[in-house]
Amino acid sequence: MSTPLHALTGTQVAKLLKSNIITVEQYAAALWDRIQERDSTVKAWAYLDPEFVFRQARALDQTPQERRQPLHGVAIGIKDVINTQDMPTQFGSPIYQGHQSGFDSSAVGILRAAGALIFGKTTTTEFTVANSGPGTTNPHDPNRTPGGSSCGSAAAVADFQVPLSLGAQTAGSVIRPASFTGIFAMKPTHNLISTEGSKSFSPMFDTLGFFARSLEDLQLVADVFALEDDEPPTSVLLRATSVALVKTPMWSWAGPGTVAAMEKAARILRDSGVDVHEVSLPQELGDLQTLKRMQKVIMSGEARAAFLREYMVDNAQLGPEIAALVENSAKYSRKQMAESLDRYAAIRPIADKFVGGYAAIITPSAVDEAPLGLDNMGSAAFNTLWTGLHMPVINIPAFVGQHGMPVGISLVAGRYQDRQLLRVATVLSKPLMVQGAWNFGEALAQHEAPRPEAPCAREGSEPVCRLLRSSVAHPPAHNDLAPRS
Amino acid sequence: MSTPLHALTGTQVAKLLKSNIITVEQYAAALWDRIQERDSTVKAWAYLDPEFVFRQARALDQTPQERRQPLHGVAIGIKDVINTQDMPTQFGSPIYQGHQSGFDSSAVGILRAAGALIFGKTTTTEFTVANSGPGTTNPHDPNRTPGGSSCGSAAAVADFQVPLSLGAQTAGSVIRPASFTGIFAMKPTHNLISTEGSKSFSPMFDTLGFFARSLEDLQLVADVFALEDDEPPTSVLLRATSVALVKTPMWSWAGPGTVAAMEKAARILRDSGVDVHEVSLPQELGDLQTLKRMQKVIMSGEARAAFLREYMVDNAQLGPEIAALVENSAKYSRKQMAESLDRYAAIRPIADKFVGGYAAIITPSAVDEAPLGLDNMGSAAFNTLWTGLHMPVINIPAFVGQHGMPVGISLVAGRYQDRQLLRVATVLSKPLMVQGAWNFGEALAQHEAPRPEAPCAREGSEPVCRLLRSSVAHPPAHNDLAPRS
Structure with a gap:
């Protein structure tokens, strides 16, 4: 296997786990090692407890093969506004420091029932409202934000620390960080995933979404949440597809990275035979x-x-x-x-009807590359409309901006066309990802810094070693990450 | 004091508690005695723990007078689909038997911060969806249903076991049981009280509401939840008020109790100088x-x-x-x-505009009196429209049906007119409650059965006595009520 375990997608690792080629414990150890190496810089986690992770992993390993569920052993990070029964849920707020809610939100309960390894809680801004806060960095440049408010969920997946994560979007908090960190993400149609057990901000817009490094993984999570259109997805052929390029009246906000990404997307798709119409909103x-x-x-x-x-x-x-x-x-x-x-x-x-005239619309995911600094987590200017319209949106991380940072574009469909949009995204993303400059392999290679000497390399057994590592993983200032002892 | 402590309204008891005329512990003991006497018949509680109640009561008694909040020591029952940190939340479902969620829902957190004595969890049907289940009886006739799904919340208040309770309405689950049990209730405008931490059924309709034996108490709870219209309520004079009598296209479903209640309401209000227009829905x-x-x-x-x-x-x-x-x-x-x-x-x-032409509309709260039997908890036929329209609704328990059971009528206003509707209800309810046949004092007197000998009367100290009582309060079959030991 040339790809290291921690860099496998959820779908890839699910196959290995289901057929016992690797154990969940081995897999968890590989992710844990990755986190030890990288997370003092990225700071994607609001809570991580190695004991809890490995206990879960060993329990999953006991599951007889015939009873293994679709996400068996696949690690997922949970945005820290979504309650989990066995970890603190702190909502990015000092009010809830160390707060143990003691129950699983609906979404986490579903993921757990599907066999997922609930890995830890990912950072968020205060109640998802603030636009700065947890100090999480963009894995591709520690001087830049990963975007908010699902910053930790995006950063952990982009940094190959976990293959999947759960986020929440009220304005642009899933699609924008996915664009900033160069990963796929989906915000489904409003209320198709229950928000029960998550912190409310604005129920009319609050939507759970998920991050991954492949569209296959988004499909996998969509299966688990039983997302279902009225009709099974129809086949999509590039040469028989028409899409709308919608720059929106926000276009004057778009920076050079986004302008270039939209142009390049249109050109690549046209070159692939797609019928690309540049149109205005009705x-x-x-x-x-x-x-x-x-x-x-x-x-x-x-x-x-x-x-x-x-x-x-x-x-x-x-x-x-x-x-x-x-x-x-x-x-x-x-x-x-x-x-x-x-x-x-x-x-x-009205918007459904407009969008329904095309296989999808293509529109910016963010203003530009992730901005410099951690105190401005970027603008949701290009996201709020689709959130308000309750439409499914998928970020395609195909492009690169002026500073080498990723830039995504959004594919949008009408309400309850989630599975069809996933199908369309799968077909359109092929030429986009091949010809766009963003590349997961390169991102991974770029991250591969020389390994710091593991502090416990000389000190005995692996479990002890892991615990030791966890205690030195973060500087004391980042103390909301301290494992329970 | 001629009214026994357990029969005081929340507003009345709040005054006594705030000024130290009685302690919260004394008050809790009075309610506890009432429950011991009555609840083997009514079965309003899904969970009650005397130790927990009295511990809370004693803690509240320690609160310095100047720091006492508006609901200081006032007992409230919580429908068992609303999570509470220190009691099980079981959603009327065997799946969650004994389930300790370990956190307060938003609404319970607010009530607790307002000083309320969170008394226990009141029964509900399975996830509020089922139309039968917990065996709770109507306090005014144990052979009749109290209505669903907020059956325990309505029954506990109607039976003078607690002055206040929290319920939830997705179709008619607050207003209908209030009508069946002869108490006041309010379902506010949708999403004015956060449903965070409650079980979801249909977020577009799910609405928390509250029960009480006086409109003053509904005001008190509305204050705590910071319900606020754009303008402060304007004064309402009977002779300058016009209301719409809306029988709705469901009118053919109305039984004799509801037909008579609507006629009587119209007559009483007209006699009081109110301009009553019988109108159809637009x-x-x-x-x-x-x-x-x-x-x-x-x-x-x-x-x-x-x-x-x-x-x-x-x-x-x-x-x-x-x-x-x-x-x-x-x-x-x-x-x-x-x-x-x-x-x-x-x-x-459209509905807002229609309703806005009147001080309120008057419409049935239920098909008729509570039906016989516990397996049919009644129809929400007259409630669903207003829930769907997101409008505030108040039940006025003024009337009596053919079998001596209470029959309510609903007052409805446009969205976000909650405080004005409370004001209108206060004014209109005066002649309705005086001239309508339903009477809280009579209901109370009728309940006053000869006290069974307290099983612990001969057995030592009060706390032990209370614990003993709790263990005999219910037949073994009702075992979800067992106190934690």
Whole structure:
């Protein structure tokens, strides 16, 4: 095997695990080694407990082969706003430091029932609302953000620490970090995956999504969550496919990386025989400034209820922007709230019809490459509309910007066309990934720094060694990662 | 004090507790005695732990007077689909028997921060979906249902066991049991109280609501949840108020109790000077059969995701009707789902405008009195429309049916008019409650059976006595109520 274990996709490793070629424990050890090497720089984890990981791994190894589920032993990181029964869930908030919720959210329960190795909790910004915070870096440049708020979920997958992770998007928190870190991600149609047991921000928009390094892996997770269109996906042929290139009225925000990615995507697809139409959004959707404002009104209105508990319990430890939401300091009225809810609902069928005229629409995933610095996690300017429209979106990490950082593009379909969109993405991504400059193999090679001497190399048995490593994995300042002892 | 402690409203007892006239422990003991006397018949509780109740009570008694919150020491029952950190949450499902979720839902966290005495978990049907189950009886006739699915929450308040309780309504699960048991209840505008940490059924409709024996108490809870209209409520004068009497196209379903209640309400209000217009729903809402079908499509579509976890984890213990939802055995399409979501959204502003022409609309809360038997918890026929429209609804328990059982009527307002509706309800309920035949004092007197000899009367100290009582409070078959030892 030329690819190291930690760099295998979920689908690849699932085959090895199911047929006993490797054990879950061996696999977990390989990921653990990768994390030890890399995570003092990347800082993707809000909580990791090697004891817990290896205990789970050994239990999975006991599962008789015929009872192994589709995700048997495949490691997945869980964004730390999604509750897990056996690890703390801290929501990126000091209020919940060390907080043990003691139960699995619906999504984690499903992943566990599907045999997944629930690896750890990935970093997030405070309640997903803040735009800075956990210090997680972009695996491809530690001076740049991985994007928020699903920063840890994106970084852990992009850094080959785990093959899969779960994130959540209320504005652009899945698609944008996927673009910034150069991985695939899917935000399904709203409410197709239950958000029960996750922190609420704005239920009208909150959507769970998932990250991977292959589209096959997105399919695998979509299977587990029983995503299903009315009809099975139809076959897609490049030469019989028509797509819409939609720059959106936000186009003036697009930086050179995104402008080039969109142009290159159009050219590659045209060269492959795809019928690429550059089109504008239908007039009936209304102007984008109004839509953006409506989105803000809805998010703010729902956040008043979503964060009231934290405001009452520990206002002193609540970020001022979150307190401002509860206090409605923007003075949005309930009348605006109702109007915004209704108006947004009214344009969803218009948008479905527009998008339904094409196999997919192609639109930016982010403004540009990941910006420099960790305090600005980027803008969701190109994401909010599709989130508000409840449409499925897939990030294709095909391109590279001016500074060598990845740049993705989004494929978008109408509501409840999730499986068809995955099929379309699989076909379109082939020429895009081959001819686009982003390359997983190169990213991996670039990361391969000389291994620091393992502190326990001279000190006895492997389990002890792992525990030792865990205790030195992070500087003391990053103490929310301390394993339970 | 002529009213026994257990029969005080939350507002009344809050005053006594705040000013140290009674202690929370004394109050809890009074409620506990009431429960011991009555609950072997009513069976309102899915979980009650006297140790936990009294520990909480003593802790609350330690709170310095100046730091006492609005609900200081006021007892509240929590529907057992809403997670609580220190009690099991069992969702009316054998899958979750003894399940300790270990965290507070958002709503419970808010109540706790407001000083409430979180008394216990009230019974519900399986995941609120089933229409029979927990064996809870109507306090006013043990041969009749209290209505579902918030059966325990309604029964505990109606039986003077606690003054307040939290419920949840996806179709008619708050307003209907309030009508069947003769108490006040409010279902606020959708998403004004966060459902985070509650079991999902259909997020587009799921709404937390609350039960009480006075409108003042509903105000108190509305304060705690920071419900707020755009404008402070305007004053309401009976002689300057116009209301709409809306029988709805379901009127042919109405039994004699509901027909009489609606007639009596109209007459009493007219006699009080209110301008009562009997009007039909606006044509633009579409026909009710279509609306009902759309509601079913949305609920079923969302339930596919909401119960997938339980289906995967323990299908054998899942009720067949819930498994059928996950399997979509009704074969509703995603296309119908999108159309139903959009169509429902489109009529919400139409309905707001219609309702906004009146101080409130008056419409049935239930088909009739609570039906005989515990296996049919009644129909939500008169409730689903308002739930789907996301409108606030208050049950006024003013009337009595042919068998002496209570019959309520609903007051409904436009979205985000929650506080104004409470004001209107306060004014309109005065003549209705005085001239309607339902009477809390009579209900209480009727319940006052001769006290059975307390099994521990001869056996030592009060705490031991309470524990002993708890262990004999229910027949062994009702074993989900066993206190933790």
